[in-house]
Amino acid sequence: MGKILFWNTAGAGGGDEGDEIAPTLAAYSSQANPDCVVICEMRKVDTVTKQGFGFGDYLYVKPGRPQQTTPKTVAFYHTVHDKRLYVYSKNPGVQAWQFTTGSRRPAVLLLVQGTYIMVMHAPSVSSTSGPQADVMTQAYDLAANLVAAPEAIFGDLNVDLKSRARVRSLKRHLTGHALRTWRREGTGEYTHKSKSELDWALCAPTFAGWVEVVNLSRKRRRKINDDDDWRGEDEIANKSSDHLPILLRW
Numbered sequence: 001m002g003k004i005l006f007w008n009t010a011g012a013g014g015g016d017e018g019d020e021i022a023p024t025l026a027a028y029s030s031q032a033n034p035d036c037v038v039i040c041e042m043r044k045v046d047t048v049t050k051q052g053f054g055f056g057d058y059l060y061v062k063p064g065r066p067q068q069t070t071p072k073t074v075a076f077y078h079t080v081h082d083k084r085l086y087v088y089s090k091n092p093g094v095q096a097w098q099f100t101t102g103s104r105r106p107a108v109l110l111l112v113q114g115t116y117i118m119v120m121h122a123p124s125v126s127s128t129s130g131p132q133a134d135v136m137t138q139a140y141d142l143a144a145n146l147v148a149a150p151e152a153i154f155g156d157l158n159v160d161l162k163s164r165a166r167v168r169s170l171k172r173h174l175t176g177h178a179l180r181t182w183r184r185e186g187t188g189e190y191t192h193k194s195k196s197e198l199d200w201a202l203c204a205p206t207f208a209g210w211v212e213v214v215n216l217s218r219k220r221r222r223k224i225n226d227d228d229d230w231r232g233e234d235e236i237a238n239k240s241s242d243h244l245p246i247l248l249r250w
Contacts, residue, residue, distance in 0.1 A: 001249060001250065002035055002112045002113035002115055002117075002249070002250050003032065003033065003034035003035055003247060003248065003249050004034055004035065004036055004037075004038060004110065004117060004119065004154065004247070005028060005029060005032050005034040005036070005037045005038070005214065005245055005246075005247050006037075006038045006039075006040075006119060006154060006155045006156070006245065006246055006247075006248070007025075007028065007037070007038075007040075007241070007243065007244075007245035007246075008039075008041050008121065008155075008156045008199065008241065008242075008243040009021070009039060009040070009041050009042050009243075010041050010241040010242040010243055021042065021053075022053050022054075022055045023055070025037060025039070025058070025088070026055035026056045026058075028214055028245050029055060029056050029090075030056055031214060032214050032245075032247050034247060035090070035094060035112045035113060036058075036088060036089035036090075036091060036094045036110065036112060037058055037087070037089070038085055038086070038087050038088075038108065038119045038155070039085070039086045039088070040085045040121045040156065041121070042086065050086050051086075054088070055088070056090070057090035058088040058089060058090050059088060059090070060086065060087070060088055061087040061088065061089045061096050062096075063087060063096035063097055063098040063108055064097050065097070065098060066097050066146035066147055085098075085106040085107075085108050085119065085120075085121065087108060087110070091112070091113075093111075093113075094110060094111065095110070095111040096108050096109065096110050097109045097143070097147050099139055099143065105120065105121050105123055105135055106121060107119070107120035107135070107139040107142075109139075109143045109148075109150060111148075115151055115207075115250065116147070116148045116149065116150045116151060117150055117151065117152050117153075117154055117248065118139050118140065118143055118150035118152070118153045118154065119153075119154050119155045120135065120136070120139055120153060120154075120155045120156075120157070121158075122135050122136065122155075122156065122157045122158040122159070123135060123158060124158045125158070128169055128173075129166055129167075129169035129170035129172075129173055130169070130173045132157060132158055132159050132170060132173075133170055133173035133174050134173070136153055136157070136174070136179055136202065137174065137177045139153065140153065140177075140179060151203070151206070151209075152185075152201050152202065152204065152207050152209055152248065152250075153179075153182075153201065153202045154201040154202075154211075155199065156198055156199050156243065157198065157199070157200055158198050159198070160196040160197055160198055161184060161186040161197040161200055162190075162195075162196055163196070167184070179202060182202045182203055182204055182205065183202070183203050183205065184200060184201075185200060185201040185202070185203050185209060185210055185211045185248075186211060187200065187211050187212055187213045187246060189213050189244075190244075191213060191244050192242055192243055192244075193242045193243075194242075198243070199243060199246045200246070208250055209248055209249060209250035210248075210249055210250075211246055211247065211249075212246065212247050212249070213244050213245070213246055214244070214245040214246065214247050215244070
């Protein structure tokens with residue numbers, strides 16, 4: 001069975017919260033036991049730290065650049081220090097390739113347990129699902145032409161599955177593309193604090209996968225200030241993220 005954990009940390013990672021990123025990831029990965037973990041929006045943690053830290057048995061995976069592409073296709077948002085997708089794996093067989101779609105949102109193609117999965121963070125647009133559909137089709141076409149066609153697109157797809165209007169809009173904008181026939185695999189739960197389901201997977205008809213939320217109640221210690229020792233009591237960890245992690249299984 002293959003498993004990928006995805007989490008949009010939504011900017012978590014500065015100060016005391018930065019101290020919590022690696023332990024929180026360790027707790028999530030220990031609970032879900034995925035082959036690899038993909039994180040986006042760790043804006044407050046510098047690039048060297050993000051590439052250098054590990055959690056549990058998981059280490060940073062440096063994605064490759066598909067042949068025949070230029071360096072600008074590396075998957076950055078705005079700068080090399082901003083909201084790039086980061087991949088961590090305990091499985092040495094996991095491979096990764098980066099792409100940048102028209103919106104400059106990142107997409108990474110993973111080869112896990114012999115299966116190609118595209119993981120991405122689609123644009124956040126409230127009035128239409130057109131930009132989201134555009135990056136999905138662009139990422140799929142790039143991967144299919146340069147590496148291999150993915151069997152699922154997974155991550156923060158920024159289309160609320162609980163909104164019939166948004167789902168209809170997405171289907172309309174996928175008309176004429178192979179993704180139009182793919183099924184939507186959601187958790188059935190809210191994945192964002194707005195009580196929307198933005199994190200899910202779009203799966204090929206032959207792909208037998210499903211998605212679930214990874215819920216975690218854990219405790220942490222918090223510093224009173226930089227000069228003080230840790231408090232004696234524990235507090236429930238606050239990830240400072242708008243999103244819950246999700247797990248794709250197949």
